[in-house]
Amino acid sequence: MRIAGQVSIDDIPKICPLVSRAANPQYGERGTRVVDVAGVRFGGKRPIVIGGPCAVESHAQTVGLAHAVKRAGADMLRGGAYKPRTSPHDFQGSGLEGLCILSIAREETGLPIVTEVMDPRMVGQVAEVADMLQVGSRNMHNYALLAEVGRAGKPILLKRGMSASLCEWLGAAEYIAKQGNLDIVLCERGIRGFPSGEYSRYVLDLNVIPAAKMLTFLPVVVDPSHATGVSAMVEPASRAALEMGSHGLLIEVADLTFGEPKCDGLQAIDAATLARIVSFAREKTGVKNQESAVRSTEETKPTSALNATLALSS
Numbered sequence: 615m616r617i618a619g620q621v622s623i624d625d626i627p628k629i630c631p632l633v634s635r636a637a638n639p640q641y642g643e644r645g646t647r648v649v650d651v652a653g654v655r656f657g658g659k660r661p662i663v664i665g666g667p668c669a670v671e672s673h674a675q676t677v678g679l680a681h682a683v684k685r686a687g688a689d690m691l692r693g694g695a696y697k698p699r700t701s702p703h704d705f706q707g708s709g710l711e712g713l714c715i716l717s718i719a720r721e722e723t724g725l726p727i728v729t730e731v732m733d734p735r736m737v738g739q740v741a742e743v744a745d746m747l748q749v750g751s752r753n754m755h756n757y758a759l760l761a762e763v764g765r766a767g768k769p770i771l772l773k774r775g776m777s778a779s780l781c782e783w784l785g786a787a788e789y790i791a792k793q794g795n796l797d798i799v800l801c802e803r804g805i806r807g808f809p810s811g812e813y814s815r816y817v818l819d820l821n822v823i824p825a826a827k828m829l830t831f832l833p834v835v836v837d838p839s840h841a842t843g844v845s846a847m848v849e850p851a852s853r854a855a856l857e858m859g860s861h862g863l864l865i866e867v868a869d870l871t872f873g874e875p876k877c878d879g880l881q882a883i884d885a886a887t888l889a890r891i892v893s894f895a896r897e898k899t900g901v902k903n904q905e906s907a908v909r910s911t912e913e914t915k916p917t918s919a920l921n922a923t924l925a926l927s928s
């Protein structure tokens with residue numbers, strides 16, 4: 615029986631010709647497109663670690679954390695100036711002031727910035743400050759926003775919708791790519807599943823990492839903070855993600871001397887834990903990742919074996 619709208623991973627080359635591995639044989643079976651964000655290379659020789667607050671709350675909090683993230687050895691700073699909140703009555707982010715604070719943090723630390731944009735009308739403003747634009751889980755299906763960020767001339771961190779299939783996630787990447795921007799990093803951030811909320815916030819879908827890497831040449835990173843919602847789970851989840859082949863990590867960090875964070879405090883780790891994560895991520899500067907970096911541009915092996923490898927569809 616065929617059902618309207620139902621797709622399988624076999625359809626990926628047709629649905630997503632721009633980002634599908636099978637439709638781009640120059641990447642071969644394992645090559646990765648290296649996405650360069652102000653000198654930070656996703657999909658390159660080693661996993662990338664991004665750390666920072668959930669939200670930019672104040673100059674002291676964000677700039678202080680930026681220095682701590684830098685000292686911990688991380689590669690980039692994260693922090694939302696615009697926050698997608700369940701309740702419109704909750705803190706929505708510090709907006710333009712938050713963007714200014716992020717640019718000060720970059721100036722002081724040299725860390726490139728990734729920050730979320732939620733509104734197609736704000737893409738220009740956010741792109742003036744951001745080195746990388748984040749499309750959040752709730753907006754992965756916002757096709758107008760995807761097209762607009764695709765035109766912004768900045769690399770994109772595309773989070774997986776919390777209920778999105780792999781096909782839908784890659785379809786969202788295709789919307790960005792269609793605007794001529796292939797500098798896309800995919801970010802798994804946990805999906806809804808039973809018993810979500812009982813002992814963790816979401817379910818970290820580790821299996822999607824190798825699956826996505828088989829279907830696309832785009833780098834794939836993991837956000838263990840939102841995926842677990844529990845600070846004690848972030849370090850082991852980071853290890854697991856790297857073990858499954860993640861090209862990097864996006865992690866929320868807090869420093870309680872600046873007060874309790876206004877959002878997601880329970881999943882934030884401290885700078886000492888971040889430093890440990892950075893150090894084992896560095897140990898992962900191994901064969902697997904080096905191989906993909908070397909192959910990223912000149913791999914020409916045909917991908918016909920790929921579908922056979924992918925028994926996932928059966």
Ligand code: PEP
Nearest residue numbers: 694750751752773803840
């Ligand atoms: C975030 O990274 O701050 C965030 C809101 O994440 P997500 O879109 O994955 O919920």
Ligand code: MN
Nearest residue numbers: 668866877878
């Ligand atoms: Mn958060």
